[in-house]
Amino acid sequence: AQSVTQLGSHVSVSEGALVLLRCNYSSSVPPYLFWYVQYPNQGLQLLLKYTSAATLVKGINGFEAEFKKSETSFHLTKPSAHMSDAAEYFCAVSGGSASKIIFGSGTRLSIRP
């Protein structure tokens, strides 16, 4: 069985500050891990994915995430927040049953001017 836990349903940072969104996973098989972003009234867009290659994964819009097996974590970071980063972010896991992606409950990111 697989699951993800996103710590913090709402994160607020100032424009230009570091963004850190936390995700811990549980998986009985080697996981594939993902971060998706969802803007209001839009579908989900893949930010980045980990598929057992490099543990530091770079994605779109300056985001990156590091897979840490010992901590079962896959936290999302961005060095400098931009107003356009305000959105809902979902961490997700897949593995075993190839078809199924399990999503976390999401973290809403707000950016203060």
Added chain:
Amino acid sequence: GAGVSQSPRYKVAKRGQDVALRCDPISGHVSLFWYQQALGQGPEFLTYFQNEAQLDKSGLPSDRFFAERPEGSVSTLKIQRTQQEDSAVYLCASSQADNYYEQYFGPGTRLTVT
């Protein structure tokens, strides 16, 4: 270069009515997925097709939910005798055969059951 499209974008149904939600995947994408996203929650898997074959329907919440993809392209999610707890956004996603985990999502259909 169209992405995944879904129709209608919004649907209001009275309790007990049947609804049909349509998904047009990206052309050439073999795999198609349906998810249900309740307010304030992450998407939850409903069902998965590879071409016209429904390979996993373990997420369908009851036998009132039915999905089909008869020609391996467009898919329809049907909900019979809608209940208030069916109110949610229904998301469709598609992916290429050899990259199943890289799923491209449509904008969703927001279903409100009154």
